[in-house]
Amino acid sequence: MRACQPPVHLAIAGLAGAAVICLASLSLAQQPGAGPAAPPPAVVVQKVEVQKVNDPARFTARVEAIDAVDIRARVTGFLQSVSFDDGQAVKAGDMLFQIDPGDLETTAASARAQLARAEATRKSAETTLTRNRNLLAGNTISQAALDDAQAAFDVATADVQVAQAAVAAAELNLSYTRITAPISGSIGRATFTAGNLVGPDSGSLARIVSLDPIQVAFTITEGLLVTLRQQAAAGGAIDPNALDLSLSLANGTEYQQRGRVHFVENEVDQQTGTVTARATFPNPDHILVPGQFVTLAVQERDVPSLPVVPQTAVLQDQQGRFVYLLGANNTVSQRRIDTGARVGTGWAVTTGLDGGEQVVVEGIQRLADGMTVTPSEGQPVGGGP
Numbered sequence: 001m002r003a004c005q006p007p008v009h010l011a012i013a014g015l016a017g018a019a020v021i022c023l024a025s026l027s028l029a030q031q032p033g034a035g036p037a038a039p040p041p042a043v044v045v046q047k048v049e050v051q052k053v054n055d056p057a058r059f060t061a062r063v064e065a066i067d068a069v070d071i072r073a074r075v076t077g078f079l080q081s082v083s084f085d086d087g088q089a090v091k092a093g094d095m096l097f098q099i100d101p102g103d104l105e106t107t108a109a110s111a112r113a114q115l116a117r118a119e120a121t122r123k124s125a126e127t128t129l130t131r132n133r134n135l136l137a138g139n140t141i142s143q144a145a146l147d148d149a150q151a152a153f154d155v156a157t158a159d160v161q162v163a164q165a166a167v168a169a170a171e172l173n174l175s176y177t178r179i180t181a182p183i184s185g186s187i188g189r190a191t192f193t194a195g196n197l198v199g200p201d202s203g204s205l206a207r208i209v210s211l212d213p214i215q216v217a218f219t220i221t222e223g224l225l226v227t228l229r230q231q232a233a234a235g236g237a238i239d240p241n242a243l244d245l246s247l248s249l250a251n252g253t254e255y256q257q258r259g260r261v262h263f264v265e266n267e268v269d270q271q272t273g274t275v276t277a278r279a280t281f282p283n284p285d286h287i288l289v290p291g292q293f294v295t296l297a298v299q300e301r302d303v304p305s306l307p308v309v310p311q312t313a314v315l316q317d318q319q320g321r322f323v324y325l326l327g328a329n330n331t332v333s334q335r336r337i338d339t340g341a342r343v344g345t346g347w348a349v350t351t352g353l354d355g356g357e358q359v360v361v362e363g364i365q366r367l368a369d370g371m372t373v374t375p376s377e378g379q380p381v382g383g384g385p
Contacts, residue, residue: 039374040330040371040372040373040374041363041366041367041371041373041374042363042373042374042375042376043326043332043360043362043363043364043367043373043374043375043376044360044361044362044363044375044376044377045326045358045359045360045361045375045376045377046310046313046358046359046361046377047356047357047358048307048308048309048349048353048355048356048357048358048359049307049308049355050305050306050307050308050355050356051305051306051308051343051348052304052305053304053305053306053308053340053341053343053348056244056246056297056298056299057297057298057299058295058296058297058298059218059219059220059295059296059298060218060293060295060296061216061217061218061247061279061293061294061295061296062216062217062218062291062292062293062294063214063215063216063217063288063289063290063291063292063293063294064214064215064216064217064278064290064291065185065209065210065211065214065215065290066210066213066214066215066280067183067185067209067210068185068207068208068209068210068290069182069183069207069208070204070206070207071096071097071179071181071187071204071205071206071207071208072200072202072203072204072205073097073099073176073179073198073199073200073202073205074173074176074200075099075104075173075176075177075199075200076197076198076199076200077099077100077101077103077104077177077197077198077199078099078100078195078196078197078198079097079098079099079100079192079193079194079195079196079197079198080098080099080100080194081097081098081194082096082097082190082192082193082194083095083096083097083098084096084187084190084206086187086188086189086190087186087187087188087189088186088187089184089185089186089187090181090184090185090186090187090208091181091184092180092181092182092183092184093180093181094180094181095178095179095180096179096180096181096187096205096206097178097179097190097198097205098177098178098179099176099177099178099179099198100177101174101177104170104173104174104177105174107170107173107174108167108170108171108173108174110170111163111166111167111169111170111171112167112170114163114166114167115160115163115164115166115167117163118156118159118160118162118163119160119163121156121159121160122153122156122157122159122160124156125149125152125153125155125156125157126153126156128149128152128153129146129149129150129152129153131149132145132146132149133146179205181208182208183208183210184210185208185209185210185211186208186209186211186286187206187207187208188206188207188208188209189206190205190206191203191204191205191206192205209290211283211286211288211289211290212282212283212284212286213280213281213282213283214280214281214283214288214290215262215278215279215280215281216247216259216278216279216280216281216288216294216296217276217277217278218276218277218278218279218296219269219272219274219275219276219277220264220274220275220277221273221274221275243260243261243298243299244258244298244299245258245259245260245261245279245281245296245297245298246258246259246296246297247259247281247288247294247295247296247297248294248295248297249287249294250292250293250294255281255287255288255294257281257282257283257284258281259279259280259281259296260279260280261277261278261279261298262278262279262280263277263278264276264277264278265277279296306340306348306349306350307348307349307353307354307355307357308343308344308346308347308348308349309323309337309346309347309349309353309359310345310346310347310359310361311342311345311346311347312361312362312364313359313360313361313364314337314339314347315364319336320336320337320338321336321337321338321339322334322335322336322337323335323337323352323353323359323360324359324360324364324367325357325358325359325360326358326359326360326373326375329372330372330373330374330375331370331371331372331373332360332367332369332370332371332373333369333370334369335352335353335357336352337349337351337352337353338350338351338352358375360373360375
């Protein structure tokens, strides 16, 4: 007896049904929510530290002498001596040059002799005038004779005044043969040696520059000047004593003395659009020399403390800059901030943060406001004060 076999068409239909069931199962398995949910994104967070924000403004500056004098001869004569060494430090009143005084001494002596003669003539005229007045009282001489005596006395008196002026001029010229230092400072090279004929047309005999204190000139932009003027008009002028001025020298070292702003020009240079300002620095060791260039750093003496966030934590859109903060239940929220100066690898935050918050520093591109994350701690931002 033949075993019972299903018809061929029924077998094919059964296989087709099984295939449909398998495809339906696979489709259900691929639908969302059908399998386990994806884990929250991993991010690195970091605590916001409050640091002293040191952001000095830097200028290329030029060292200048506060006082500088070119020594010149005021009378003509031969140099007898030069009483200093090139580059020597001198004090006000020190002897520098001696011009041969011979001719001027003779001129002064002659002027004094002329003065003595004029005084003798005046004395004689005065005696005559007194006698004639007495004679006129007794009607012995005429009024005309008295008038002549008065005129002679007046002329003699004027001659005395002329002679006195000549003596003063001669003695003054004689004093110019001794050339002394008008200021204290460092004197340069003598351009004439003993034996040379010098005079008012000889040019500078030497140059003295003051070195302690010394000033540093730098330029600020017209815009910065306007800002400072506006602050002054609003009662918020910057106190020069509240600024810390430091110098970097050409060899890369920092100058140990601190300076103070003491003058700002009252006109803007039309060609450069800048204004020259000057700061004074002590220079006891004469390290600063007029003409050299230095880098001037200007900052507030009392440096403010502000929250500092890593630059990698800061994003920006059309509304400005923002960071993501880690909150309760490992959710992140967006926080708008305003940034100030750069501090190492971070930004100083002027508004928006107080310090102590946890900000996302890695994995930030995948975040959205209110998203749950898996945080881990990062390294503090470096920068220092």
